[in-house]
Amino acid sequence: MNYDVTVIGGGPAGLAAAIAANKENASVLLVEREARLGGILKQCIHDGFGLVTFGEKLTGPEYCERYIDELLQTDVSVKLLTFVTRIEKNADGFAIHFVNREGAAHVQTRAIVLATGCRERTAKQVFIHGTRPSGVFTAGTAQYYVNLMGELPVKRCVILGSGDIGLIMARRLTMEGAEVIGVYEAKPEPSGLPRNLYQCLDDFGIPLHLSHTVTRVFGDERLTAVEIAQVDKNMRPIANTEKIIECDGLILSVGLIPENELAESIDVAIDRRTKGPICDQKYMTMEKGVFCAGNALHVNDLVDYVTLSAVEAGRNSAYLTNKPRALVHVVAEEGILYTVPSVLDVNEPVSDVTLYFRASRELRNAMLTLRVDGRAVFQKKYSVLRPPEMERLKLNFAQYGITTDSEVSLSLKEVE
């Protein structure tokens, strides 16, 4: 079977991309490894989703089911419980290999939208030493148990890391009757959004300990205690500040990384800052015909932005041409952690580009400057910028006469 577009992943990004490509009359296949569509939002039962797209405060399931409703009205083919194992490049596009209950098979497609989401960093990635008892979960795993299975995985726990999912789970576990002793963050600043610190921790009197980390875990089969220590500014534990806390659960909320095994399998160039594929303003990666959207591209803090970018990726995937690309890098200079897109294809329209960026540290009264060949062509002032909060800018690059020889850069500087 042949498709114009194959979307891999049935979360909010995949749903929006499939619907958008279908609207452009492309034949679309959506592949999802789980039994239900919706991706991670199925388990995000708290509200706060959809303010940008719907102007309403929806829960995760409500948000994604609006798109599922819409998808089921279209003639997009959907394969559930189907895991994409491999992508193979060929003369007519790509062969998508997958396995499901019927066995292993493949389909042929002209374009791909990678919408595989992100995964959580785990204990191995944060170097916790000690034994390996059960009772150590990522916040997402704890969320899965509580919100989808209806099981309380811990009675008395410590949360390591102040990421949003950890904060949301601190509240959720407390509401379900577990005791959350505290949230410990190695950095001197919390990484979650202020609103989550306020309504998830302050509301329930859960303390946040900054510049603290877990140094050891105890227990043979099940976790019995953790050792907490204060850390210096290089994140090294300070001697004699260790404290033992008895608990049966350690919940890790230490960050997310884009899921990119499939992208790497076809050598799609990865941005070392976003950990997702490098893409242009059409959300096409450096591999022609391979598009990327949502958390697989870069970790978003608002699902609304996931949807908006996926709509673009889906629409563009329906119009694949043989036109060669002429790429210009948008260089992230001082104060900018990264931008998405990070390259512009000047052979394609650049008059309506949505640029997402993150500040590299907390900045107050910061001036954002866009430079073309050293000349400041656009400036915007921000009263406060924080790395956890992504910013969105609409830019008309066409008016700056950008060519492949142009040097384009973005920077942030604090001003008076």
Next chain:
Amino acid sequence: MKELVCIVCPNGCKIIIDDNGDILNAKCNRGIVFATEEATSPKRTVCSTVATTFSDFPVLPVRSSAEINKIDIPACMNALNNVLLDRRVGRGEIIIKDVLGSGVDIISTSSMQYTYCDVETPDDGSKDNA
């Protein structure tokens, strides 16, 4: 003086209520309304789950249809813990009417119709010689 974070929108403005009761640093009017309410009778939307009798859908996510008083959250959780749902409901259906006499309903936030593979799975892949 009291400091709080506005939770009405993702901006999360740090609002200050000074000793004269004046509200500072709110970027918009909704923030002023929020701060006034926070200082007098704080309200929250409750999002949780209720148990069901279905093994493929053991818990159903629910929320309060509007905000309820913050001090009523534990009692509301108690009411939710006593529910055992034995019918498949759609999204938006009322699960508990007028919870705790607050005038607010508890509604389903997910459609239980979207369980396993009810979307067509076309068998159109070319089989691999595995």
